[in-house]
Amino acid sequence: MNDFFSELVKGLEPYVPGEQPKNKKYIKLNTNENPYPPSPEVIKAIREAANEDLRLYPDPECEDLRKTVSDCYGMKHKQIFVGNGSDEVLAFSFGAFFAGKKIFFPDITYSFYPVYAGLFNVAYEEIPLNKDFEIDAADYFKADGGIIIPNPNAPTSKYLDTNKIEEILKSNSKNVVIIDEAYIDFGGNTCISLLNQYANLLVIHTLSKARSLAGLRVGFAFGSEELISGLDRIKNSFNSYTLDRVALAGAVAALKDDSYFQETKKKIIQTRERTIQALKALNFIVMDSKSNFIFISHKKLEAEFIFKKLRDRGILIRFFNKPRINNFMRVTIGTDREMQVFIKALEKII
Ligand SMILES: Cc1ncc(COP(=O)(O)O)c(C=O)c1O
Known part of the structure; x- marks a missing residue:
């Protein structure tokens, strides 16, 4: 080595x-x-953003984008965090909520989770999916650490009902529970509606999949103001400008073209x-x-x-x-x- x-x-x-x-x-x-x-509106917005203003740093608060996300999803903009792809939002979440602690996730799941655990010194325990490759909500009740579950799960593609997620949230009020909804737009129901009841919930979205923007690198997190401020603390200790001017313009246009x-x-x-x-x-x-x-x-x-x-x-x-x-x-x-x-x-x- x-x-x-x-x-x-x-x-x-x-x-x-x-x-x-x-x-x-x-x-x-x-x-x-x-x-x-991506939507033709996205290409247009990106072309327009490729102008002389590129000499200036982008908005570190990403206000326009957060306002657009907030209009789209009906959340307060202080409940929204934006990052360079949901991978970055996930990495920051591991740093903000789990570093030096413990976390649980399924044995078959997105293979970046153990990598972030390694990076942030997070002990992790993999909970086996059942024989039908499904997540059994009860396996996550009263966990002695944080929880991260993709819904639908990857690579199995299976979806867990929102009421099951609510059971996990209820029995883990002291733990942060992350629901990674990278693929939620292809037929599932988002659990964003649970955010107002559960301060321990963080929901992560991306523009890479249903909005055709894997190449632009834009992801979001939705959560209580407290959780979002934890993510801001990590981001501002790492890089204040994670989204560039071009990405910000393209992301706003993508969200507007419903x-x-x-x-x-x-x-x-x-x-x-x-x-x-x-x-x-x-x-x-x-x-x-x-x-x-x-x-x-x-x-x-x-x-x-x-x-x-x-x-x-x-x-x-x-x-x-x-x-x-x-x-x-x-x-x-x-x-x-x-x-x-x-x-x-x-x-x-x-
Ligand atoms: C479950 C899951 N979460 C997050 C991501 C990361 O997506 P991105 O960083 O492109 O937003 C992926 C990518 O394949 C994924 O499968």
């Missing part, structure tokens, strides 16, 4: 993101991006349901999905074999060589055309 590294860096196990190939044109169904471009958002979201949900039917006809087991991705396994062929064969045919999906899920594949929902090519390729492989 490099002698220049600090003990902290020596001990890290960094996250490995899904492949972003540069050499060849693939059908990319591996990183849960949106197959549709009809484009509704339209693309609907198309993805319809394509998802059609894809599920086609996969079932090919002997795949498909978990219920309320996300822009599906989690599948074939009744006869091994996941790794299918993953490699698809790659040879120019289609990227995600295979996790991890206990319990090493015979599953995560497939992002693309356009109808992309999913037809995917299904055709599977027919040939099978």
